[in-house]
Structures are given as structure tokens and as C-alpha cells.
Amino acid sequence: MADxxxxxxxxxxxxAWVKLPDSGEPVRKSAGKVVLxxxxxxxxxxxxxxxxxxxxxxxxxxxxxSVWLRRHEALAARVAAGEIGVWLDSHKPAELADxxxxxxxxxxxxxxxxxxxxxxxxxxxxxxxxxxxxxxxxMRALGDVLRDQMFFFRRTGFDAYLLRAxxxxxxxxxxxxxxxxPYQTSTDGNVPVFRRRIGQKVPA
Amino acid sequence: MYRYDDYDRALVIExxxxxxxxxxxxxxxxxxxxxxxxxxxxxxxxIQRHAPMLRIAIPYGMLASRQLRKLADIARxxxxxxxxxxxxxxxxxxxxKLEDTADILAELATVEMHAIQTSGNCIRNITTDPFAGVAxxxxxxxxxxxxxxxQWSTFHPEFAFLPRKFKIAVSGTVEDRAVTxxxxxxxxxxxxxxxEVLVRVIVGGGMGRTPILGSVxxxxxxWRHLPTYLDAVLRVYNRYGRRDNAYKAxxxxxxxxxxxxxxxxxxxxxxxxxxxxxxxxxxEELALAAAAFQDPDAPARPARDAGFDEKLASDRAxxxxxxxxxxAHKRPGYRSVxxxxxxxxxxxxxxxxxxxxxxxxxxxxxxxxxxxxxxxQNLVLADVPLADLYALWQEARKHNLATPNIGLxxxxxxxxxxxxxxxxxxxxxxxxxxxxxxxxxxxxxxxIGDLELNISGCMNSCGHHHVGHIGILGVDxxxxxxxxxxxxxxxxxxxxxxxxxxxxxxxxxxxxxxxxLIETYVEARTPEExxxxxxxxxxxxxxxxxxxGESSKKAEVTHG
Numbered sequence: 001m002a003d004x005x006x007x008x009x010x011x012x013x014x015x016a017w018v019k020l021p022d023s024g025e026p027v028r029k030s031a032g033k034v035v036l037x038x039x040x041x042x043x044x045x046x047x048x049x050x051x052x053x054x055x056x057x058x059x060x061x062x063x064x065x066s067v068w069l070r071r072h073e074a075l076a077a078r079v080a081a082g083e084i085g086v087w088l089d090s091h092k093p094a095e096l097a098d099x100x101x102x103x104x105x106x107x108x109x110x111x112x113x114x115x116x117x118x119x120x121x122x123x124x125x126x127x128x129x130x131x132x133x134x135x136x137x138x139m140r141a142l143g144d145v146l147r148d149q150m151f152f153f154r155r156t157g158f159d160a161y162l163l164r165a166x167x168x169x170x171x172x173x174x175x176x177x178x179x180x181x182p183y184q185t186s187t188d189g190n191v192p193v194f195r196r197r198i199g200q201k202v203p204a
Numbered sequence: 205m206y207r208y209d210d211y212d213r214a215l216v217i218e219x220x221x222x223x224x225x226x227x228x229x230x231x232x233x234x235x236x237x238x239x240x241x242x243x244x245x246x247x248x249x250x251i252q253r254h255a256p257m258l259r260i261a262i263p264y265g266m267l268a269s270r271q272l273r274k275l276a277d278i279a280r281x282x283x284x285x286x287x288x289x290x291x292x293x294x295x296x297x298x299x300x301k302l303e304d305t306a307d308i309l310a311e312l313a314t315v316e317m318h319a320i321q322t323s324g325n326c327i328r329n330i331t332t333d334p335f336a337g338v339a340x341x342x343x344x345x346x347x348x349x350x351x352x353x354x355q356w357s358t359f360h361p362e363f364a365f366l367p368r369k370f371k372i373a374v375s376g377t378v379e380d381r382a383v384t385x386x387x388x389x390x391x392x393x394x395x396x397x398x399x400e401v402l403v404r405v406i407v408g409g410g411m412g413r414t415p416i417l418g419s420v421x422x423x424x425x426x427w428r429h430l431p432t433y434l435d436a437v438l439r440v441y442n443r444y445g446r447r448d449n450a451y452k453a454x455x456x457x458x459x460x461x462x463x464x465x466x467x468x469x470x471x472x473x474x475x476x477x478x479x480x481x482x483x484x485x486x487x488e489e490l491a492l493a494a495a496a497f498q499d500p501d502a503p504a505r506p507a508r509d510a511g512f513d514e515k516l517a518s519d520r521a522x523x524x525x526x527x528x529x530x531x532a533h534k535r536p537g538y539r540s541v542x543x544x545x546x547x548x549x550x551x552x553x554x555x556x557x558x559x560x561x562x563x564x565x566x567x568x569x570x571x572x573x574x575x576x577x578x579x580x581q582n583l584v585l586a587d588v589p590l591a592d593l594y595a596l597w598q599e600a601r602k603h604n605l606a607t608p609n610i611g612l613x614x615x616x617x618x619x620x621x622x623x624x625x626x627x628x629x630x631x632x633x634x635x636x637x638x639x640x641x642x643x644x645x646x647x648x649x650x651x652i653g654d655l656e657l658n659i660s661g662c663m664n665s666c667g668h669h670h671v672g673h674i675g676i677l678g679v680d681x682x683x684x685x686x687x688x689x690x691x692x693x694x695x696x697x698x699x700x701x702x703x704x705x706x707x708x709x710x711x712x713x714x715x716x717x718x719x720x721l722i723e724t725y726v727e728a729r730t731p732e733e734x735x736x737x738x739x740x741x742x743x744x745x746x747x748x749x750x751x752x753g754e755s756s757k758k759a760e761v762t763h764g
Contacts, residue, residue: 117365120362121442127362178218179215179219182359183355185481185483189482191482194352194489196211197489
């Protein structure tokens with residue numbers, strides 16, 4: 001069972017994470033190796049796959065961006081009730097947020113899926129959602145969410161983390177504070193260390 | 205030189221603790237090899253052919269004598285009493301034990317050193333001119349900007365897991381000595397008519413499998429925007445660089461695919477989000493960084509020294525060393541000295557613990573306790589009084605640090621190659637040694653003159669073979685080691701990529717091939733020409749004809 005950390009504490013997860021059904025497409029291979037990284041701009045899931053996606057009729061649901069794009073009108077009442085969150089893969093351009101229409105802050109939750117922890121695109125997605133789109137509500141890291149990336153998630157604007165099932169939550173919470181004062185700024189608005197030093201004596 | 209304050213110190217100590225925990229989890233079986241690999245790489249740790257290899261960061265090549273003594277001590281206690289300087293101005297230890305690596309990092313932290321981001325798919329150690337701050341042709345001292353960027357890039361949360369490694373070089377001189385056109389990002393600092401520092405931003409150069417010279421995407425960026433503009437460059441790359449094929453994942457492939465103009469447009473658009481934001485560097489902040497790089501408190505000295513002039517006239521060996529290893533300095537009465545780590549017959553760039561200690565002593569006595577590492581894998585004492593050169597030379601000789609071959613054929617750049625590196629297709633050090641043996645005659649070497657010979661053991665091009673006047677590349681053919689030879693590459697203001705002369709050679713043929721290339725040059729040169737100039741004037745053809753001669757057809761058949 002995956003644990004959810006919200007802020008700096010374990011939290012109850014009231015959201016059902018909805019994924020697209022298996023499309024039955026063959027696994028893509030290159031030189032015998034499974035292709036780990038989906039490419040930006042690769043074709044979206046077929047409409048019939050999206051239509052087969054089952055969205056629970058009640059409660060809070062975190063649905064794929066592709067499902068939102070095809071069904072958001074039908075879900076309008078639940079959006080108004082704060083029951084719909086949307087997630088996207090790290091390889092999807094964050095500009096798809098444009099297609100969410102209107103103010104992103106209508107959504108109480110946006111998730112960004114990190115299919116592999118070494119896929120660092122999601123950090124930039126986080127930065128863009130927060131800084132370009134002004135998204136203020138919960139932004140949740142999904143997928144390969146490991147303690148050794150916690151510090152980076154937090155600094156790029158994530159404030160909730162659905163841990164991979166094998167992760168120990170208390171260690172992940174501790175990892176949010178791996179470093180006390182980072183050098184540079186990011187989504188967290190950290191004051192760069194050079195700015196903090198102004199007015200201080202130059203070290204001998 | 206830059207000294208840590210409490211902020212820097214805390215970060216490095218926290219990093220050691222973080223790494224120690226990761227190492228312990230790995231040793232305990234809680235952290236898989238696949239998940240440990242990217243983490244240890246970002247701490248400079250490779251698992252190599254025989255043992256782990258630890259690459260220690262030397263930010264923009266600046267070292268203090270106390271740091272070099274610590275490196276000597278670490279090499280003695282945790283390794284085999286030697287280290288290897290690299291083309292990124294770093295130091296590699298080839299034989300540490302995995303279990304010791306956290307302790308080594310803790311030792312490094314005591315002298316304000318670390319191995320952060322010396323490997324892995326992240327922003328690597330920033331390199332610059334080894335003569336920064338002392339070169340007569342310097343327009344802007346690059347070191348304060350390098351330090352600002354070191355801090356900007358260290359643990360940057362958005363760019364810790366890029367598609368591939370990312371290398372930045374900075375130069376501020378008339379003659380580019382930082383290979384800025386062959387980096388992921390090259391930054392050339394210069395001044396406008398009002399004296400304001402501007403930056404020419406070059407993106408998408410690189411060596412490796414697909415050598416490409418970079419393109420200028422901003423010709424006049426005001427210096428204070430460097431962090432925000434580079435954020436934009438990295439963000440575009442992080443999002444759109446290829447991740448499905450490691451050979452096509454460097455930024456150069458992206459820039460080539462969409463075109464430099466389109467790349468520049470996207471960067472500019474992205475930049476608007478952060479432009480003039482909190483990361484914009486203020487005058488006060490730059491002044492703070494620059495304060496770390498003031499000229500040493502050195503007494504003024506006369507421009508001439510009678511003792512020096514006398515030795516120069518009377519001691520031929522000394523005069524030779526001066527002609528190759530001593531450079532002009534911006535202040536009268538001072539010189540910069542390059543200590544050669546290329547004695548004939550030993551691996552290029554290697555240095556023993558005893559030599560490190562000797563160099564530290566020399567730095568203390570003759571050059572204000574500081575030194576620099578060059579990307580050509582030598583060491584520089586930047587501020588030596590003219591009157592002390594003779595004494596320095598005599599001591600350097602005792603420690604085999606005064607081979608008078610800087611800039612000559614035997615001062616070659618060479619990666620560790622197949623003897624150590626698990627990526628290599630072929631050995632490189634034995635090739636370097638065989639070439640040095642072939643050209644062991646100093647008179648002949650001097651007659652050949654300026655020549656840069658660079659050797660890489662594989663397409664990753666750590667030995668910069670693409671920009672060698674003569675480049676040698678180890679290739680694998682059906683499981684055996686072969687060497688491809690190119691000529692006409694160059695670094696500096698007329699950077700160019702070498703042309704391959706033809707089918708590759710077996711290891712024992714390489715010294716003979718170099719000999720034929722040199723003979724062709726010696727016969728064809730005009731009095732003023734360097735090897736490179738002759739190649740540029742005549743093209744590859746006469747060299748190729750000499751090397752392959754009648755057997756060229758046969759060679760093509762046998763070697764493919």
C-alpha cells in the first residue's frame with residue numbers, strides 16, 4: 001500500500017487514482033531493450049481506450065488528463081463539487097494545462113507521474129504549473145516517488161507525495177530536509193545564498 | 205581563492221550524510237544497484253573495471269596547497285598513492301574501496317572539497333582558463349562568474365536528472381582557452397564600449413560520438429542574467445532533450461534537430477518567466493564573489509631580473525624549460541609556470557602522493573599557496589616571481605615535474621582508457637607511452653614545435669581527440685582494439701574538428717603512423733607553420749598518401 005505524505009506528514013488519501021486501462025499495445029523495444037522513456041509528442045491513447053476508462057461514480061477521483069479532455073463537460077458538476085483532480089505523465093508538455101481551460105485553481109489536485117525516478121522532466125512540469133500557470137492547490141508527485149528525490153520534489157513545487165509502495169514514510173519525510181539552506185532559488189522561492197550573504201562579512 | 209562560509213560548509217557536510225545513508229542502504233541490500241547508480245554517480249563514484257573510481261571536483265580548476273596535501277593524504281591512505289587529473293580539471297582516484305567512499309568524502313569536506321556532480325546526468329564541474337586572473341590577454345576574470353554558477357548549479361532541484369550530462373565552460377580572454385565551442389554551454393565574457401560585462405552564450409557544442417561546434421544563441425547577455433537565462437536553457441533541454449537513446453540525448457542533438465534559432469526562441473520565451481526575478485545577480489553579490497579572487501598581496505617587482513637573465517643565457521636546459529613551461533603574467537616581474545604531468549613513459553596526467561606534496565610545497569613557497577589544474581592535465585603555479593624561477597625549476601626537476609614539453613607532441617591529452625575505464629573500447633595509456641618513446645628526442649620535439657596530440661579510448665571523447673591537431677580514437681572491431689587517426693582538429697579561437705585520415709590501425713602501428721604524419725609536415729612546412737597550419741593549408745590528402753602509401757587498398761580490405 002502506497003503511503004501519502006502531504007506537507008511534512010503522513011496523510012489519509014481520499015483520492016482514487018484512476019489510470020487508463022491497458023491498451024494492449026505491444027511493449028516498445030529498441031535494440032532489445034524496453035524503451036523506458038516515452039517521448040514528448042508521441043500519440044495519445046486511442047479514443048476507445050480513453051472511453052473504456054472507468055471513473056468511480058462517487059468520491060474524489062484523480063483522472064488522467066486524456067480522460068478529462070474527452071469528458072470534462074460530463075464531469076462539470078463533480079468539478080464544481082471539488083471531486084475531480086487531473087494527473088499527467090512527466091513526458092506530457094505542461095502546456096497541456098492550457099487545455100484544462102480557465103483557472104487551474106478550479107482543480108483541488110493536480111498529479112504529475114514520474115514513470116522512472118531518473119526522468120527529471122516532472123520537476124520542470126512542477127515548476128511551470130506553479131510559476132507559469134499560477135497553480136496553488138495540491139500538486140502531487142506520483143509513480144516512482146523515492147526518498148532520494150524528496151528534496152527536489154518539494155523545491156520544484158510539489159506539496160504531496162504518493163510514495164512508491166516499498167518506501168518508508170518516516171525516512172521520506174526526513175529526506176524533505178536533506179539540506180538546510182540550498183544555494184539557488186526555485187519554485188519554493190528560496191532566497192539565493194548569495195543574496196543572504198549581502199551585509200555579512202566576507203569569510204577570511 | 206574562494207573560501208567556504210557556514211552555508212557552503214553545511215551543504216557539503218549534509219551531502220556527506222546523505223551519501224553515507226545511500227551507501228549503507230546499498231550495502232545492506234535496501235537500495236538496488238539500479239537505484240544507487242545515479243545517486244553514486246552524482247557523488248563522483250563509478251564502478252570500474254577493477255575497482256570503483258572516485259572523481260573529486262576541483263571547481264574551475266582552482267586548488268589551494270592545503271587541499272592538494274589532503275588529496276595526497278587521501279590517495280595514500282585510501283588508494284595506491286597516486287591520482288589522475290582529468291580534462292574537466294578534476295582528480296580521479298582509481299582504486300578506492302566502495303565501503304570507504306563516504307569516509308573519503310568526509311575527509312574532503314574538511315578542506316572544502318567534495319565530489320558533487322562530477323558524474324551523472326546533471327550539471328558538471330564548470331571549467332575555465334587555468335590562467336584566469338593572471339593572463340595578459342584577459343578581458344574579464346571569469347572566476348567570480350564561475351563561482352556564482354557553481355552555486356547556482358549545485359543541487360539545482362529542477363535539473364538533477366537531465367537527459368544526459370551537461371558541461372559548461374567559461375572564458376574571458378582574447379584567446380579562448382576553455383574550449384567554449386565544444387561544450388553543452390560555452391560562455392564568453394567580454395566588455396562593451398561602456399565597460400559593462402556581457403556574455404556570448406554558445407549552446408550545443410560537444411565532442412562524443414557526434415562532434416558539433418556550438419551555436420551562439422545570445423550574443424550580448426548582461427552578466428546579471430546568467431542564472432535565470434541558464435535556467436531557461438536547461439528547462440528547454442530538460443523537457444525536450446531525448447531520453448530514449450543515450451547517444452542522442454545531449455543538448456547538441458536537440459539544438460541540431462530544431463535549429464539554433466528556434467532553440468534560442470524557445471529559451472527566450474521561457475526566460476521571460478524568471479527574467480529580473482530573485483535569481484538575478486546584483487552588483488553586491490558579484491562583488492562578494494569577486495572578493496574571493498583578488499590578486500595576491502604580492503610586492504611589486506622589477507620587470508627584469510639579472511640573475512634570471514644570466515641563467516637563461518648560461519643554462520640550456522633551464523632555457524628550454526622556460527621556453528615551454530613559463531608564460532607571461534599581467535604583472536611585471538611575475539610569470540606563470542606549468543608543471544608538466546607528462547614525463548615520457550608515464551601515464552599522462554598521473555601524479556603520485558609524494559609529487560602532490562612537493563607541488564603543494566612549491567605553491568606555498570613560490571606562488572601564494574595556490575595552483576590550478578589545466579584541462580590539458582598539467583598543473584599551473586600562477587604567480588611566480590621571475591627571480592624565483594631558477595630555484596623553482598631545480599626543485600621541480602627533482603620531482604620529475606619539469607619535463608620541458610608543454611605544448612609539444614608529448615604533452616598529450618589522454619583519458620585513462622581501457623586499462624581502467626569500463627566504457628573504453630581500447631587502451632589509451634600504452635598508446636601514449638609508445639608515442640612518447642618514439643619521440644623521446646627533445647631536439648626533434650622542439651623542431652616539430654607546437655602540436656596537440658589527444659587520445660580517447662572511446663567515442664565518449666574524454667581525451668578530446670576531435671580537437672587534437674592529431675587525434676587518436678580507440679575503436680572496437682569485432683572484439684579487438686583499433687585506432688582511428690584524425691588530423692586538423694584544434695581548440696582555441698579557431699576551433700575545428702579533425703578529419704579522419706582513413707581506416708584504423710592496430711596498436712603497434714600507431715607510433716609509426718604519427719611518425720609519418722610528422723615527417724610529411726616537416727618536409728612540407730613553411731618556416732612559420734605549425735603542424736596544424738600545414739594541415740589546414742594542404743588538407744588531409746598528402747598526409748593520407750604518406751601514411752597509407754601503396755598499402756592503402758590492402759589496409760581498407762583488412763581493417764574495413
